[in-house]
Amino acid sequence: MKIYISVDMEGATGVVNPLQVRAESPSEYAFGCKMQLHDLKAVIDGAFEGGATEILVNDSHARMINVDVSQLPQNVRLISGNLKPLAMAEGIKDGCDCAFFVAYHAMAGSFNAILDHTVSSKTIFSVKLNGTLVGETGLNAAVCMESKVPVVLVTGDKAVCEETKMLFDNERIVTCAVKEGRSNSCATLLPPEETYQLLKDAAVRALKTFNSTYISQDLFECPYNLEITFRQTSQCDTVSYLPGIKRLDGRTIQVQCDSADKVWRWVDAAVTLASSATI
Numbered sequence: 001m002k003i004y005i006s007v008d009m010e011g012a013t014g015v016v017n018p019l020q021v022r023a024e025s026p027s028e029y030a031f032g033c034k035m036q037l038h039d040l041k042a043v044i045d046g047a048f049e050g051g052a053t054e055i056l057v058n059d060s061h062a063r064m065i066n067v068d069v070s071q072l073p074q075n076v077r078l079i080s081g082n083l084k085p086l087a088m089a090e091g092i093k094d095g096c097d098c099a100f101f102v103a104y105h106a107m108a109g110s111f112n113a114i115l116d117h118t119v120s121s122k123t124i125f126s127v128k129l130n131g132t133l134v135g136e137t138g139l140n141a142a143v144c145m146e147s148k149v150p151v152v153l154v155t156g157d158k159a160v161c162e163e164t165k166m167l168f169d170n171e172r173i174v175t176c177a178v179k180e181g182r183s184n185s186c187a188t189l190l191p192p193e194e195t196y197q198l199l200k201d202a203a204v205r206a207l208k209t210f211n212s213t214y215i216s217q218d219l220f221e222c223p224y225n226l227e228i229t230f231r232q233t234s235q236c237d238t239v240s241y242l243p244g245i246k247r248l249d250g251r252t253i254q255v256q257c258d259s260a261d262k263v264w265r266w267v268d269a270a271v272t273l274a275s276s277a278t279i
């Protein structure tokens with residue numbers, strides 16, 4: 001059984017502040033990396049105990065070179081670095097049986113959610129897929145589900161766990177909260193020794209559920225109607241000049257996609273282009 005793990009950083013044990021997830025602040029960032037690795041190793045431990053024979057990890061945060069491969073056990077493979085066409089879901093088509101999203105955060109605009117954002121806090125206000133507000137959990141789940149790889153575990157703060165339950169409307173998906181937000185950048189934390197066990201147990205439970213009842217669920221129907229609302233009208237102006245895009249209002253564009261892969265590519269391209277707006 002081959003497990004796919006997309007690992008972000010904002011939802012890791014102990015992480016609450018933007019400095020802890022940005023390489024520009026080396027000492028705080030070192031803590032973020034340490035905690036990301038901590039949570040990753042806990043679910044890897046649980047996955048092997050739950051019957052995994054191979055694990056493919058995709059480093060999914062920022063520059064995507066956060067995870068230190070020298071700290072990973074045998075039979076784990078790491079996708080490290082950027083650029084990659086499917087971004088946070090890169091590698092999902094490499095013959096994986098099911099997926100974990102680890103150290104994830106809630107979508108932009110969530111309440112009491114640590115470092116809530118959707119892909120880019122500087123450019124994106126919100127994203128809708130087929131009329132439903134989605135964050136990174138939803139966008140990546142759409143790619144996984146279309147590739148017939150069910151998402152069986154999501155870990156992070158309490159808010160992303162609640163978002164996951166709402167999105168999947170499915171009690172079979174396992175979530176594991178390692179902290180509870182009191183604002184965007186303050187949380188009540190659990191110590192790593194406790195979260196290691198919680199995460200490991202959650203991974204074992206997720207694979208047990210996966211093996212006993214196969215989770216097949218289409219979250220979004222194809223074709224996909226993608227709507228992106230930007231923070232600034234100038235960012236929307238820049239992206240809206242691309243052919244095939246419909247401008248819905250000052251800050252929102254709409255694009256039709258015939259695959260979930262293309263949804264991710266549009267979001268990625270839109271963020272890159274919107275970042276170039278100078279006003």
Ligand SMILES: [Zn+2]
Pocket residue numbers: 008009010060061062
């Ligand atoms: Zn991140």
